[in-house]
Amino acid sequence: xxxxxxxxxxLLLLCLIAFxxxxxxxxxxxxxxxxxxxxxxxxxxxxxxxxxxxxxSLYVVLTAISFPGAALLTLVGGAIFGLFWGTVLISFASTxxxxxxxxxxxxxxxxxxxxxx
Numbered sequence: 001x002x003x004x005x006x007x008x009x010x011l012l013l014l015c016l017i018a019f020x021x022x023x024x025x026x027x028x029x030x031x032x033x034x035x036x037x038x039x040x041x042x043x044x045x046x047x048x049x050x051x052x053x054x055x056x057s058l059y060v061v062l063t064a065i066s067f068p069g070a071a072l073l074t075l076v077g078g079a080i081f082g083l084f085w086g087t088v089l090i091s092f093a094s095t096x097x098x099x100x101x102x103x104x105x106x107x108x109x110x111x112x113x114x115x116x117x
Contacts, residue, residue, distance in 0.1 A: 005107065005108045008104060008107075008108045009108055009109075011114055012065060012104065012108075015061070016065065017067050017071060019067075021117055028067075028069040028072055028073075029072070030072060030075075030108075032078050033072070033079075037079070041080070044081075051080070052081065052085070052089060055073075055080065055081075055089060055093075056093045058073070058090070059073055059077070059089070059090065059093035059094065060093045060096050060097040060100070061096060063093065063094050063096075063097025063098055063099070063100075063101065064097045064098075064100035064101050064104070065101070066095075066101055070094065073090075074094075075088050077089055077090045078090075088113070098107060
């Protein structure tokens, strides 16, 4: 069980390091999405299922690592997919991501939190 905890911890750490090392934060601004809106809409028109899967996966991962840009992604999802499909995608993705964050904190970081407090 200790190896599993270590692997999850390393995966989360690698995600955070990659996020800041590759300056991915610049792609999560409202100005960036406004500038790319025509390209995103064109891609969605030609590949609707792929776009939904990419968005869903990205939302789950970013919610699981507790990325603070979920509000922006929620707005972007509504703009891309519309009210109904945006709500469906975001509801399921945020629930899965929050569940993963809970499980990570409950089982991976439990010993560290108990020692800390």
